Amino acid sequence: QKEVEQNSGPLSVPEGAIASLNCTYSDRVSQSFFWYRQYSGKSPELIMSIYSNGDKEDGRFTAQLNKASQYVSLLIRDSQPSDSATYLCAVRQDGKQFYFGTGTSLTVIP
Amino acid sequence: DAGVTQSPTHLIKTRGQQVTLRCSPKSGHDTVSWYQQALGQGPQFIFQYYEEEERQRGNFPDRFSGHQFPNYSSELNVNALLLGDSALYLCASSSESGDTQYFGPGTRLTVL
Numbered sequence: 001q002k003e004v005e006q007n008s009g010p011l012s013v014p015e016g017a018i019a020s021l022n023c024t025y026s027d028r029v030s031q032s033f034f035w036y037r038q039y040s041g042k043s044p045e046l047i048m049s050i051y052s053n054g055d056k057e058d059g060r061f062t063a064q065l066n067k068a069s070q071y072v073s074l075l076i077r078d079s080q081p082s083d084s085a086t087y088l089c090a091v092r093q094d095g096k097q098f099y100f101g102t103g104t105s106l107t108v109i110p
Numbered sequence: 111d112a113g114v115t116q117s118p119t120h121l122i123k124t125r126g127q128q129v130t131l132r133c134s135p136k137s138g139h140d141t142v143s144w145y146q147q148a149l150g151q152g153p154q155f156i157f158q159y160y161e162e163e164e165r166q167r168g169n170f171p172d173r174f175s176g177h178q179f180p181n182y183s184s185e186l187n188v189n190a191l192l193l194g195d196s197a198l199y200l201c202a203s204s205s206e207s208g209d210t211q212y213f214g215p216g217t218r219l220t221v222l
Contacts, residue, residue, distance in 0.1 A: 036213075042216075043198075043200055043214060043215050043216045044153065044200070044213050045213070046210060046212070049210065088153070092209065097155040097158065097168060098143070098155060098211070099155070100145075100152035100153045101152050102150070102151055103151075103152050
């Protein structure tokens with residue numbers, strides 16, 4: 001079983017819509033959760049981190065964490081064509097290595 | 111404030127050769143992690159260096175080795191290259207006590 005699983009997509013949404021990206025993880029003791037965005041041919045860049053159950057909002061981005069269900073999601077409101085990228089979910093135990101999912105490819109259609 | 115830098119940008123090698131990749135961490139960061147990202151996959155953790163020692167290691171063979179220098183910069187060495195080693199190699203830096211890691215631009219390695 002993979003430590004972190006994501007739907008590879010591709011996920012297509014029209015401009016202005018809400019994009020919903022999901023991630024599940026296998027290790028219940030994971031404590032830190034991250035969303036990275038990766039444009040084609042570029043390196044990952046951190047969008048958000050979340051550590052507690054519930055929602056965390058930053059601009060158009062909202063991360064949601066449910067530790068009981070071992071589930072973390074990312075919502076992108078008012079999606080823009082510039083949001084078209086691969087979104088990587090990463091999970092970490094305290095002081096341990098990061099585990100990344102394979103990423104979900106998002107395309108925002110103008 | 112310079113971010114994470116890596117060199118070279120691209121590299122082409124043949125099977126059996128050896129390669130060294132270099133990374134300079136973001137200013138103020140003392141911990142360097144290396145990842146391998148194959149096409150269409152997420153980054154896979156190779157190892158992490160702190161205080162010039164390998165602190166953690168992922169599931170990679172001994173052909174993959176590294177080093178960290180007193181100025182916190184780091185090298186990744188891969189011996190006896192295989193075709194399957196072709197990938198984007200990413201360096202990420204962080205502070206020892208922090209969770210946030212920042213990635214460099216990566217080195218694209220092609221093994222022919």
